[in-house]
Amino acid sequence: MKYLLIDSCIYMAENFKFNTGLLKYITKLCQQDKVKLLYCDIIYKEVLSLIENRCKDFQHNISSALKSINFLNDENEYRFISNIKMDNLSTLAKNHLDEYLKNSKAILLEQDVNIKTILDDYFESNPPFCAGNKKYEFPDAIILHSLEKKQFDESDTIFVLSTDNDWAKFISGKSKYQFYDDFYKCILELSSEEDQSMLYDDQLCTWIKKDENINEVNNLLENELFRNFDVSNVIEDAEIVDNNSSISLMIDPRCVYFDRENNILDFDISFITNVDFITEGLDYENAYYDREDREYYNLNTIMLHYTGKVQGVAVISLDVSFKKKHHNIINKIRDIEIFQDEINNSKENINIKMINND
Numbered sequence: 001m002k003y004l005l006i007d008s009c010i011y012m013a014e015n016f017k018f019n020t021g022l023l024k025y026i027t028k029l030c031q032q033d034k035v036k037l038l039y040c041d042i043i044y045k046e047v048l049s050l051i052e053n054r055c056k057d058f059q060h061n062i063s064s065a066l067k068s069i070n071f072l073n074d075e076n077e078y079r080f081i082s083n084i085k086m087d088n089l090s091t092l093a094k095n096h097l098d099e100y101l102k103n104s105k106a107i108l109l110e111q112d113v114n115i116k117t118i119l120d121d122y123f124e125s126n127p128p129f130c131a132g133n134k135k136y137e138f139p140d141a142i143i144l145h146s147l148e149k150k151q152f153d154e155s156d157t158i159f160v161l162s163t164d165n166d167w168a169k170f171i172s173g174k175s176k177y178q179f180y181d182d183f184y185k186c187i188l189e190l191s192s193e194e195d196q197s198m199l200y201d202d203q204l205c206t207w208i209k210k211d212e213n214i215n216e217v218n219n220l221l222e223n224e225l226f227r228n229f230d231v232s233n234v235i236e237d238a239e240i241v242d243n244n245s246s247i248s249l250m251i252d253p254r255c256v257y258f259d260r261e262n263n264i265l266d267f268d269i270s271f272i273t274n275v276d277f278i279t280e281g282l283d284y285e286n287a288y289y290d291r292e293d294r295e296y297y298n299l300n301t302i303m304l305h306y307t308g309k310v311q312g313v314a315v316i317s318l319d320v321s322f323k324k325k326h327h328n329i330i331n332k333i334r335d336i337e338i339f340q341d342e343i344n345n346s347k348e349n350i351n352i353k354m355i356n357n358d
Contacts, residue, residue, distance in 0.1 A: 007162030008046035
C-alpha cells in the first residue's frame, strides 16, 4: 500500500483548493483505495491557522477597498457590507478541511512520541533541528517522529510531500520512505498513467465552458465533418455549396490520454449534427460518353439537398504547457479527429433530395 503525508505548506501552495486540482486528485486515489492519506493534529491545526491568516488578509483588503468606494456614504450600508465575521470564515474553513479529510478517508497519526529522542535531536542539531531558530521545529519533529513510529507492512511505501529541507534530511536514507517537494512529480509516482488522466478532468471542464473554446471546437468539427462526408457516391466530384447544418456538443469531456513527452492532451467529445447542406456536381451517370472523342456529352450539373441527423465522437488534441513545476495550462487545439466509422453508420438517417437547377 502507498501512504502519503502532506505538509501544511503544500496545502497552502495549492491555495487550500480541496475540491479541485491536485488535492482533489488525491481524494480520488484515496476513494479508490490506491493511496492512504495521513495527517496528524499538528498539521490539521497548522492548516486551519494558515487559512485563518489568509482570511484576515482578505478581510483587511475588503475593508480598505470599501473605504475607497465613494457611494457608500450611508454608515449603515458600509457597516452591512464590511460585516464579515472572522468566526464565520474560520468555521467555513474548518468545515471544508474536515470534509476533505473525510472524503479522502484520511488516517490520523497518533502523536505518542519519545520526548527524550526529540530533545536529543534538538541538542545535537539533528533533522529537523538543523538551521535557524531550532525551537520552532518542535512541531515538525513531533510530526515526523509520529510518522516514523507508525507500524507499516513490509511492502508499504510512505511518500512524504513537503518543501521543507529539514523534512528531506530527516527522511533521507530511511528505507520505505520517499520524499518529494513537487506535488506533480509525487502524483506521477503515486498513480498509474491511466489514473493520471483524472488530473485534467477539471481543467477540461473549465476550458470547454468558455464560449471562445466552444466556438472553435464547433468550427473545427464542422470543417472536419463535412470535409470527410463522402457524397461522391451520389455525385462524382461533388462539392458542398450551401451548408446550414448545426452541431450540438454533448459536453462531458474526459481525458483519454496525456502524452507527457510532447505535452499533448487528448479527450473525447460527443456531438449530434443536424445535417442540412446542398451539394453540386456533374451527373456522369446520366451522361453519354464518346469513346472516340473521349468526352462526355449531355453532362449536366445537378444539386442534391441532404437533411437528417448524424451522431458521432471526436478526439480533440490540445497543446499543454507547464508553469511553476506542476501547474499546467491549455494553450490551443492542435488537432481534431472524428471517428469516421460511426459517422458512416449514421448516414442511413440522411435523406437526399434532388433540386432543380434552372
